[in-house]
Amino acid sequence: xxxxxxxxxxxxxxxxxxxxxxxxxxxxxxxxxxxxxxxxxxxxxxxxxxxxxxxxxxxxxxxxxxxxxxxxxxxxxxxxxxxxxxxxxxxxxxxxxxxxxxxxxxxxxxxxxxxxxxxxxxxxxxxxxxxxxxxxxxxxxxxxxxxxxxxxxxxxxxxxxxxxxxxxxxxxxxxxxxxxxxxxxxxxxxxxxxx
Numbered sequence: 307x308x309x310x311x312x313x314x315x316x317x318x319x320x321x322x323x324x325x326x327x328x329x330x331x332x333x334x335x336x337x338x339x340x341x342x343x344x345x346x347x348x349x350x351x352x353x354x355x356x357x358x359x360x361x362x363x364x365x366x367x368x369x370x371x372x373x374x375x376x377x378x379x380x381x382x383x384x385x386x387x388x389x390x391x392x393x394x395x396x397x398x399x400x401x402x403x404x405x406x407x408x409x410x411x412x413x414x415x416x417x418x419x420x421x422x423x424x425x426x427x428x429x430x431x432x433x434x435x436x437x438x439x440x441x442x443x444x445x446x447x448x449x450x451x452x453x454x455x456x457x458x459x460x461x462x463x464x465x466x467x468x469x470x471x472x473x474x475x476x477x478x479x480x481x482x483x484x485x486x487x488x489x490x491x492x493x494x495x496x497x498x499x500x501x
Contacts, residue, residue: 323382325350336439386420402438429482443475
């Protein structure tokens with residue numbers, strides 16, 4: 307399995323696979339901003355129309371974890387994104403968004419590998435602070451704690467879960483040692499992560 311950052315020109319080719327992954331994870335109960343009933347077309351459209359333009363600008367970086375089946379067909383089993391702040395006073399920070407692992411691969415270490423890839427790339431881009439939020443009480447909350455993230459606080463009734471019930475969210479942050487000076491240019495690929 308490889309973990310690869312998608313170049314802007316490559317991103318459109320993965321929209322359908324990313325949409326299928328998003329639909330699978332939402333159907334599995336993960337709170338990612340969507341409700342049950344999300345169709346494959348709606349999920350792919352979200353990636354294409356909401357994420358695509360920011361990937362093209364370089365303000366969002368998207369990684370995919372790819373596996374090849376017995377027929378040689380590649381499929382997307384996980385993803386993670388970094389959203390960079392475009393404001394001049396925030397170039398030192400980025401937000402981890404949409405860390406997703408296909409239901410059939412949970413517990414294999416793929417989520418840790420994706421998170422480590424994004425953290426390393428952020429540090430290489432000069433980012434010194436990462437932030438994220440996740441549903442309070444979800445398995446993801448413990449996942450981030452084990453990965454060295456610090457809980458900052460909880461916001462009540464922040465977002466509806468896939469069933470439409472309002473849930474609190476827990477805010478996390480992680481300080482990074484920059485590997486290069488802070489800059490605004492988009493990230494460069496950092497190679498593959500192996501699982």
